[in-house]
Amino acid sequence: MKRIFLIGYMGAGKTTAGRELAKELDLDFIDLDHFIQARYQKSVGQIFEETGESEFRNIERNMLREVGEFEDVVISTGGGTPCFFDNLEYMNQAGTTVYLKATPEALSSRLNTCKEKRPLIRDKDEEELYQFVVDNLAKREPFYSKAKIIFETEILVTREDVNEYVRNLIKIL
Helix, strand or coil: CCCCHHHEECCCCHHHHHHHHHHHHEEEEEHHHHHHHHHHHCCHHHHHHHHCHHHHHHHHHHHHHCCCCCCCEEEEEECCCHHCCCCCHHHHCCCCCCEEEHHHCCCHHHHHCCCCHHHCCCCCCHHHHHHHHHHHHHHHHHHCCCCCEEEECCCCHHHHHHHHHHHHHHHHC
16 A cells, blocks of 8 residues: 655645556555545635635645555545645655655746646736745745655656656655
């Protein structure tokens, strides 16, 4: 029985690498945000707007507990998931946590290309986005760094990059 939780900041590659990792290890893949969206028939942004962050984090915690019971699975969590309640401790007990770590420069560069899909950063210019990432990453790093495995994902641009990172991660796992 394997249960792997991928954590890290938005844009770190949790979903992209997670899908490939699950495929290579012949495991199921679950993106926690997509799981929540399917359950509530609303986007994470809509849930956030309608219920507020506090209620969204409760929903996220409950859904994490649900998918955390699945076996033979790679779970990509939301960027904030490990930073609330006892979520990180739960994931560390339930399986292997992997922090996909990247610099603020790499993250803001990746995020700049897909801002429209992310309500928190949609209206930020490049400089504002970079500062936003720096500030938020500093707050979240103490949580992320408690993962069982810290895995650098600095260059994660092409399909070849993703495949190489996944092969290297499999060696560590």
